Amino acid sequence: MQTLIPHNADESRRMMQSLTNRAKPVDRRPMNFVDRLYLPAVLKGMSITFGHIFKKPPTIKYPEQTREFSPVFRGLHVLNRDEEGRERCTACGLCAVACPAEAITMEAAEREPGEENLYREEKYAARYEINMLRCIFCGLCEEACPKDAIYLSETFAPSNFARKGFIYGKKDLLIPNPVTQPEEYAKAKGKR
C-alpha cells in the first residue's frame, strides 16, 4: 500500500480521519461580550459539577469489598497436593528460574523414610517463599512446573501494613489436605 504524505497543514487535516464519531472541532471564534463576562460559562460549569455530586462513585472499597474476578484470574499462588494429600512440589526450581520477577525462593530437602505420606517425590521443598511484592502474577511459574504443583488461584493478595507480611511461606501457600480437611481444600481449590 502506498503511504500518503501530507504536504501542508490543510492537506493533513483533510487526510486525517476522525477516530470516533464524538470528535468536535475546536471553536476558535474570538470571544464576544457575553463570553468575556465569563459568568454564563462559569454557571454552566458549576451546574455540571453540581450534578456530579449526586452520582454514585464507582469506587470498590478494597479491602472490605473486592471485585468479581473471572475464573482465569491470576491471583495468589497455591501449592498443590495430590489426591492422597501429599505435597507435589519436588523443589526442582524450574518455577524460580521461569519467574521474571525473581520472586520465588526455595530450599530443597530429602524425604526421609516414613515421610512418604507427606511428600510425593524423594525430594521436596523445605522452604518455599514467594515475595508477593515482587510477583507480577504472570503465571509463568504455573506453566513451568512439571509436577503441577503450583497454580494461581482466584484470590487477591490481601493488603498488609508491613513488607514482611507479603513474603508468603509454605504455611500460607500450601493448600489444605484433601483427605483430612476436604471442605477447606474444596474452598481453596476454587472453581478450577
Next chain:
Amino acid sequence: MTLLAFDWIFLIEKLVLIVIIISVSLVIAMYETYAERKVAAWIQDRVGPDRAGPWGILQPLADGGKLFFKEEIIPNSSNKFLFVLGPCLAMLTAMMTCAVVPWSSKLELFGRSIDMQIADINIGILYVFGVVSMGVYGIMIGGWASNNKFSLMAALRGASQVISYELAMGLSLIALLMLTGSLSLKTIVEQQQAGLWNIAYQPLGFLLFFVCALAECNRAPFDLPEAESELNMGYHQEYSSMKLGFYLFSEYINMFISSAIMATLFFGGYDVPFLDESKLAVNVAAIVGLVALMLKIFFFIFLFMWVRWTLPRFRYDQLMRVGWKNMIPLALANMIITAAVVLLIKK
C-alpha cells in the same frame, strides 16, 4: 481607686468569648479541610477520605498529627526571622478579623446581657479591610524569606493580585455603605433584620465582592500565589511541618471569616428570613440567630469549594485584565448608580 471601678466581669466575659470564637474558628477550619476533600471527591465521582473514623471524620486530626511530627526545615540561605514570621503573620491576620463579626444577637446569662461579638466598633468594615490587607504580608514575607525563585514569584503574584482585587472590593463595598450609612457590622445586620437583605439592593455589588473574596483568599480560580502546577506550591514551597500547617490553616480560616463577612454584609447576618426575632425569648433568638448565621456561612464555604473544583486557574494576564478592566469599571458603575438612586430617593 480607678481599678475597682473597672468592670472585671466584662473583661472575663470578653476573654471567654475570644477563646470560644478562636477555638470554634480553628475547629471549623480543621473540618473545612475535611469538607474540601469530601466535596472534591464528590464532584470528581470519588469517595474521599473515609478511613480515619466513621466516614473519615477523624481525618483532620490525623492530618494535623502528621504535620506536627514532620521534620522542621529552615533553609540555610533564608532569612530565619522573616521565615518564621511569615506563617505567624498569616495566621494572626486570619484570626484577627473575627473580632468584629456579630455572631448573634444578645445572650442573657447570669443576669447579664452578653454581646455575641468581641468588639462592636463603629468602623467595623474598615477594620476588616485593614486586617485583610495585612494578610498579604504573610505571603510576601514568607515568599521572600524562602530565598527561592518560585516562592518569590508567587509572593509577587500574590501581592499584585491582592492589591488589584482589594480596589474592586472596596469600591463594591462603598456602594453598600451608601445604603446602610454605617460602618458598624452590627448596625448593618440590624438594618437588614428590619428591612430586606442587602443582596436585594446590591446584587452586582455582592457578585463583585464574592469574586474579590475568592481572590483575597487565594482560592481557585485565583490561586496564583500557590499554583501547584506551575510554581510548586508557590510561597510555601520551602515550608514544612507546622509552619506549612499555619499557612494552609490560615487559608481555611480566611475562607471561614470571609464567608461570615459576606453573610453579614449581604445576607442578613444572624437574621432568619420570615421570622420576627423580637417575638422570641432573648436567648432563643440568639441561638436561632447563631444557627442561621452558621448555615449561611457553611453555604458560602461550600460555594468556595464548589467554585474551586469547577474552574481552572486564570492565567496571570487574564487575572489582571479581569481585575482592572472588568471588575473595577463595574464596581465604579455600580457605585455611581447606587449613589444617584440614593440621592433621588432621599429627595
